[in-house]
Amino acid sequence: MASKRDYYEILGVEKDAGAVEIKKSYKKLALANHPDRNPGDDGAVERFKEAAEAYEVLSDPDKRARYDRYGHAGVQGAAGRSGAQFHDIGDIFEQFGDIFEGFGFFGNRPRGGGAGPRRGSHLRSSLTITLVDAALGVEREVTVKRSKACSTCGGTGAEPGTVAEACDYCGGHGQVVQAQGFFRVQTTCPACRGAGHVIRNKCKTCGGTGREADTVTLDVKVPAGVDTGMQLCLRGEGEPGQNGGPRGDLFVDVRVEDHPLFQREGTHLMCRAPITYTQAVLGTTLEVPLIQGTDHLDIPAGTQPGEVFRLRGQGMPDPHGGRAGDLHVEIQLEVPKKLEPDHEELLRQLAEHEKKQVSPHQKSWFEKLKDLVTGEDDD
Ligand SMILES: [Zn+2]
Ligand SMILES: [Zn+2]
Known part of the structure; x- marks a missing residue:
């Protein structure tokens, strides 16, 4: 540890260099000495590690201040090692992985990854x-x-009679570990893409999938x-x-x-029930449809068109377990388009009576209409 290089010297920056410049300089060094680009080059690994250590200190304002004041001694860890806490190169990727983003290196992937579940x-x-x-x-x-x-290979992807063989390149681990000095570089096996095995004779049915x-x-x-x-x-x-x-x-x-009779609004169901003029006037009992079967609904005498009767709990169930909706029955007045002769005769008689005894509502309506037509405005 006697001849430790100066961190500023390692990164090739001045003592007063800013954070951006330090990062830029480290990135350049890290990429140039990246283990993927320099397989088997121990010197590159050493420079890669050295740059990471320098960057770890100089990119942290607190550590940098201590380094500026006391040198390497100021940033020594509790274990007496240098400021950098890296056990292997994987640690460097873990800490500074973002540096390598966009360069296609393995460094920014989670360690021990590969083709996981x-x-x-x-x-x-x-x-x-x-x-x-x-x-x-x-x-x-x-x-x-x-x-x-x-169905041909049973999911192995290998032609029947052959088996997937353990990958030679990674020995079946799916990961390749390169030991370089103290450092271990772990990457997903490029030969099997992390699967740990290779299929030499691919199943013809599934093409090896x-x-x-x-x-x-x-x-x-x-x-x-x-x-x-x-x-x-x-x-x-x-x-x-x-x-x-x-x-x-x-x-x-x-x-x-859609249902021919029911419209749905949330848990409620709506349906229309046509009744005749006489049913509306005299009252009746209607048979109304339910989701299952029918029910009887009492229509009182004098029911108006558009009036709504509610059958509680006869709507839709609540899928969340709440109260079931209701069935709303809206009364519609059905006016016959064609009349039987005897019905017509009865209605004409009724009409004669009505001429003499106009109902109070209609009377006031007619009076208002007359006022409107003649332009008179007395209430
Ligand atoms: Zn197959
Ligand atoms: Zn492999």
Whole structure:
């Protein structure tokens, strides 16, 4: 440790150099001496390490101040080592990895990485159900395209009768470690891309991927109360994972068909019930449709068109377990387009009576109309 070089000298900067200049200078040195560019060159590794150590001190204002004052002794760690805490080159990448970004070096990847477990892709499918199915809940099948282990090679990717061999380059580890002096450089094996094995005779069915396109049919439990736009998730029914990773999920988009009688608003259902003039006047009992079966609804005498009757709890169930919605029945007055002769005769008689006994509402309406036409304005 006697002949430690000056940190400013190592980075080739003046004592009063700014942070930007120091970083720029370090980056230049680090790239020039990068182990990937200088395989087997111990001198480069030494310079690479030396530059990182200098940069570690000079890029930290506190350490730099101590170094300026006391020299190397000022930045010595508790263990008596020099200021730099790097055990190996991997530590350098961990700490200053951003320096190498965009240069395609391994340094900015997580250490010990390579081809780790990866979750399979999510899949998406859709399902159209009737409103009645949506109200009651239903079990349906969906068919999705997803890959499976190749039926020829069983997923190994190797031609039957052959096996994937341990990668010669990395000895099956998936990582290459270059020992250079005290330092170890660990990289993802370039020969097998981290898999640890190579397939010499690729399976002809899957081309070595170990996968084959497949179509599967799955049962989907649709809970009561679903609505258009809701999505069901089938955990673990997506694409298979890689390198022991879990499968992805399958998302099923639900669409609920329109119903000929019911309109839906959240958990409520609306329907229209046509009644005749006499039913409105005299009152009646109506048979109204429900999701399942029918119910009887009392229409009192004098019911007006547009009046709404509510049947509690006869709407849609709440998919989140809340209270079920209501069924709203809106009364519509149906005016016949054609009359039986005897009905017409009765109505004409009724009309004669009405001429003599105009109802109070109509009377005041007629008076207002008359005032409007004649321009008179007496209330
Ligand atoms: Zn295969
Ligand atoms: Zn390998």
